Amino acid sequence: MRMRRALIVVTCIVLGCIVGVAQEKPFSGMVLRLASMADQFAPFLVELGRRFETLTGARVEVDILGYPELFAAVTHDLATGTKVYDLITVDIVWTGLFAEREWMVDLEPLIKRDYLELDIPDILPVCWSQGRWKVGDKWVQIAFPMAAYANSLIYRKDLFEDPAEKEAFYKRYGYELRPPRSIKELRDIAEFFTRPPHLYGLVANGARGPAVAQDWMEFMRIFGGDIIRDGKVVVYSPENLAALEFFVELHTKWAPPGSVGYWWDDRETAYRTGLAVMQSSWSIARPGYEDPKISLVVGKTGMAIPPFEPSTIVRTGFGGWGIGINNDIDPERQEAAWAFIKWITSAEIQKEWARHEGAPIRLSVLTDPELVREMPWYPTLLKILIHGDGDYRPRYPEYSEIQDILGLRVHQAITLELTPDEALRLAHQEIEALFAGK
């Protein structure tokens, strides 16, 4: 009799423990798959996926894919409803396409539900362009901000501060050498530092396709241009023409000879090996310049707000990645995926992620005194993000084709196959044709 009682007590304790554990870990046994872009933030995302299991019971397995592979994999998964991925990192420029096709869960109701928990005011306003889109009359949020990238001017601080260089520059141009604040200054400094074959003033991507298209659009923005303004295609405009002429000059005069074939990694390599003095680059690459394993310019890099035409409104290039939930998966998995999103975008995790090449979206992280000590470029980064414009690259569903058209025509201009005028006219006609009848 006593034995039976003891058995019942033990069973109750074990069951109680199981129930307790189950209550603590609401998603026990669940495995979520996340398709992530192979950017600097990705390795730590894998680590976060593992840690999420100890917290909630749901393991997040992360597939790290290159940009074109990621786009192909997720679009095919989402379009065919194969539910391979529960969570997807969404490039800001995919917003229109993914929203119009209703591929992702609209996070708006979930954000409203968990508003206080999410500490929304702490997220920089520009970050919401990662996933916000108007479908018909309704605004949807198809991705939650995850990694904020700012286009910044990266320059060789050691050369800019060198007294001999400063003196020589002053003698030649009549003003002090400093990070350029206008196009004229950018041009002068690029010219000044161009000393082939070992040093070049300014470098940008030139390879046909997204590489040249995206870097040119950054210069287009600097010149105050746009691709689409008030719903109208404005590719062939004086600002854009000036930007393209400058871009051609950049590739033919101030960049290393092979820059017309440069992708992002080539441009970064040119800078990190000391071949180029200035570049416009996404802020996610900034910590890498201080890593002696991949950089020869450790401690020599400065970061500044990109120059702009004095007559234009200050707006800086904003991009990066949001994270969204596949619309096809069942509600329970969606809830687990949302829990993961909330966790990785919390201030605590964002701070930790920042130390592992993350790209914080939160004001509290970018102003955190400890982090600012470790990453002294954060105040500048914050200024750039505050002026960020997530629409300088049009986030329309047709973005991929727009980028393809610009990727060819701008490339033809910098390889001198077409004049800037011809290239822009053609690009304008082709992009306009995309919207014909819409």
Next chain:
Amino acid sequence: MRSRVGERLKLPLPLFITEKKFYYFFLTPAIVYLTIFYIYPLFYALYISFFDYCLGAKTTTFIGITNYLRAFTEPRFVIALKNTMIFVAGAVAIELCLGLAIAFLLSPETRTMRVIRALILLPTSLAPLVVALIWKALLQPDLGVVTYYLRSLGINIGRGLLEERSTALLTIIMIDVWQWTPLVSMIFLAGIKSLPHDVVEAGIVDGASPWQILRYITLPLLRPVFVVATLMRGMDALKIFDSVWAITGGGPGTATTVLNFYLFEQGIQHLKVSYGAAIGNLFLGICIPLGVLFVSLLYFRQYKI
């Protein structure tokens, strides 16, 4: 032991199994496999090419042959087709010539030659994408090793071999030649080894010079090997995609845009599945007659001798 079709086989099989049924039984897996993975996709690609379907779009409309007409009025399709043909003709021709020469060089049966034969096959064992990435690094316009040595030798390569319109496609051809010539040489070597010695010996007895033996005996006898090598490499070269995608992205300008790359851009990147299918079908429509014509010409000449 052979039985006529329809008769019961003289094998220990159940009575209801005739030879005809027996054949069908063994053919069924192959037929099912071909139907699911080749015939159905082929007809489906033909079917969707008559619509304006974009991946994930909620609606689609029948548009007849518009996608096909669009391809022929699209300059980039025409350029891609031209580049593909130049690539195939260039790569296959060089590989055949070099492959034949190497096969003759490697034909002596010595230990050194046996080692070299094994070593030169190494490039063919690499994935084309890996080869492309290696060459991309070697030819990097400012920091690449090949570029450095070419410039050090005083050779003017402009902005880089892959960055100049005049040399980009040729460079892609040479990368293909580097990878696949060893395979072609091994095919030729197998052919040379299987040549009948008595014919060559008869030629020597009749006083034929080495050139005459090569021209009038060896090469004609190698004609079937030529057919095999050309077909294998030709079909493979038509599929060129990896190196263009990884190295040049179709540039500079449209200098290395080949059909598969154009198809990838339209069908995969822009999600225009129907237009992509139309391009694929056109490509198939061009390849099949070319292949048939080529094989018939070579076999016709073979039987004429």
